[in-house]
Amino acid sequence: MHTRLLKRGLSLISVFAAVFVFCGTWLHLQVSADAAYYHAFNDYKDAGGSTATWNDIANAIDDVLEESYRLYEEGGQNGDYKGDGQWSAYELCRDSYNFWYETCGFERSVNGYSGSEVSKAELQFKTARKAVKAGESLDDVKAKFSALSEILHIQANHLDGLGDTGASGLTFGAGGSDAPAETDAAASDDEQQTTAVTTVTAGSNAIPTSGGSNSAATFLSCFLIILREGLEAILVVGAIIAYLVKSGNKDKLIHVYIGSVLAIAASFVCAWLLSLLKLANTANQEIIEGVTALVAVLVLFYVSNWMISKAEADTWNKYIDDQVKASAETGSVFTLAFTAFLAVFREGAEVILFYQPLLKDASSTSWVWGGFGVGCVVLVFVFLAIRFLTVKLPIRPFFLGTSILMFVMSISFLGSGIKELIEGDVIDMTSPEWLQNLIPFNDTLDVLGIYPVLETLIPQLILLLITLMIFVMQKWKTKNKNEAGILAILFGGLGAHKFYLGKYGQGLICVAFCWSFIPAVLGIMQGVHYLTETDEQFEEELQPKPKKSKNNKQPKKSPAAKKS
Structure with a gap:
């Protein structure tokens, strides 16, 4: 009897131990997965992430992009990239720009030597986000993520004094990010920090390093x-x-x-x-x-x-x-x-x-x-x-x-x-x-x-x-109601008739709201009005309205004066 109970107890303990080991292993894997990337640069820095070189930062951004791709891939296993995984992937891809490229000083440092390089990276970030948001194929998303990573590593190599070439550091789950070809992946931390001091060029000071700033x-x-x-x-x-x-x-x-x-x-x-x-x-x-x-x-x-x-x-x-x-x-x-x-x-x-x-x-x-x-x-x-x-x-x-x-x-x-x-x-x-x-x-x-x-x-x-249209119109000394009417009907949505008549402010309002088609409708109505009125009426409309002078205002009559 006691032996049977002992066996049952040992069996239950074994089951609980197995469940405990399984949960612990799963939790460890989850924590490890979470620690494989950092949502924002400040979190990465607080956790002791390496900022010795700009390639360290580029590699950390690669980790964020890798996680974004993983979420996107998981969310589209059924062939439809419109689920929660897609939105999470989109948010992470967006944050790789907002909370990494801009926040860590990468953008500012690149802007120190080339504004066009910043624009190139910004628009590629947008291209990558757009691909995820639109639910494009895995191959298309891979290609656009890889192009973004390549741009970042080229910029990182320039800032690290390693030339103006580079390659994508993304592996999409095939292994860890490859070290840049120009650096020695086997070098010790001290050697890498020393290299950062001697090779890092303009812009690297935005992130403090152990070697000081340039x-x-x-x-x-x-x-x-x-x-x-x-x-x-x-x-x-x-x-x-x-x-x-x-x-x-x-x-x-x-x-x-x-x-x-x-x-x-x-x-x-x-x-x-x-x-x-x-x-x-x-x-x-x-x-x-x-x-x-x-x-x-x-x-x-x-x-x-x-x-x-x-x-x-x-x-x-x-x-x-x-x-x-x-x-x-x-x-x-x-x-x-x-x-x-x-x-x-x-x-x-x-x-x-x-x-x-x-x-x-x-x-x-x-x-x-x-x-x-x-x-x-x-x-x-x-x-x-x-x-x-x-x-x-x-x-x-x-x-x-x-x-x-x-x-x-x-x-x-x-x-x-x-x-x-x-x-x-x-x-x-x-x-x-x-x-x-x-x-x-x-x-x-x-x-x-x-x-x-x-x-x-x-x-x-x-x-x-x-x-160009305004410049040509200003060469016409006289304003013709028929010309104004035709311009209003054909190009009223862009305020052509307003510019023709010298009413630039109203013309700009038409341009600003041309997307709503309201200026186009109003232009047709005004065009018909111009074509049907007389020349005298048209000339009278063109005359500026006299401004009321404050000094010429008549004093209000008192009630007593009105009665008299």
Whole structure:
């Protein structure tokens, strides 16, 4: 009896032991699987992950992409990649950009030597996310993940001083990530850290290493960041100030200066809020930057066409006479000040967020401020050259040059603004291979905001066509109701009739809402109206409505006066 009970007890213990061993093994495997990658760079760093070289960071991002692919593969075992696994894979792929590439300083460091390389990586991150979200085949997702990993390792090798070549580190479950060919995988930790000190080049200082930071690289990176981002704002603000001086409105310069100073203050506030709300390096930051850029496009385009309309000498002289009588209009001054505000604010918050991690490293603080200071000095010289040299130009070249500058800036802002919205997953991306072969990634095109993406190129081409159309229309001295009517019916959705009549603000509103087809419907109605009214009625509509003067308002009669 006792023997039987003992046997049963031993059997139960054996079963419990087997279950315990199984659960423990399963739990260990789960923990190991979780530890194979880190959701964010900060978690990786807190866990003691290696940051000796940029290839260490690229390998860690590879681990995140490997896990994303594993989730995607598991979620699509039934042939349908539309389940929870797909969404988890998408989120992880998205976070590999937001919480790794941007957060760890990779993007900032690459931006220190090539802005186009940053754009290439950003758009490839988007391509990879799009493939997962669209439920593409495993082979297609593999190819796009591998292309992304290759770009990251090429950039890592450049930052590590190992040349400008590299290969994908992804194995998709076939084994651990291969060490870069240029490094010795068998080297000891001390040897690898020593190599990092002697070979790592510009940009590596964003991540502290045991060998310290590269002071010259920090200085150069900070100098290039403020120079590249600040140059656009300086060009716009300088052109506006030169215009006010040229038009005899020096007393209105204070408004532009106030707009610029407010933009700098707003940039600090925006950067602080993004950090406080933990929205920095997320889709929210990209959306804010994108929307700001698109608003700046509308204002810059309006100012550009307004300035080119003043290029003719007789038009300019008439404008000067009007200004002598009534000084600068409040609305015009506000528009110019607002343009200066947007030009400075557009990149201000991003520049501050770029500098924040660099300033946390006490050993490189002086080099950060040194690069920033020298960059600001260069920008001051650029501003002074625009401020004092351009005003000496004849009227026509001055306004044509200023207008062209504003237009180029609007094209650049339009492309970069839409790209920011693409990165924020607000807009989808279409980048066929033939277009990538036609428009390569290089720093010149990157500054102009031109990318091999249809969603950025098509709006830029539309803006270019509208500008050419306005330029041709301004050559027509007289406005014809039949021409206005035909333009309204055929191209009312793009505001062609408004630009033809010189109503640029209304034309821009039509362009901004052309996607809704409301401007097209209103254009047809206005076109019919123009064609059916008389010439006298048309001319009367074109006449500006007289403004009510505050000084000429009649005093209200008292009730007693009314009775009498």
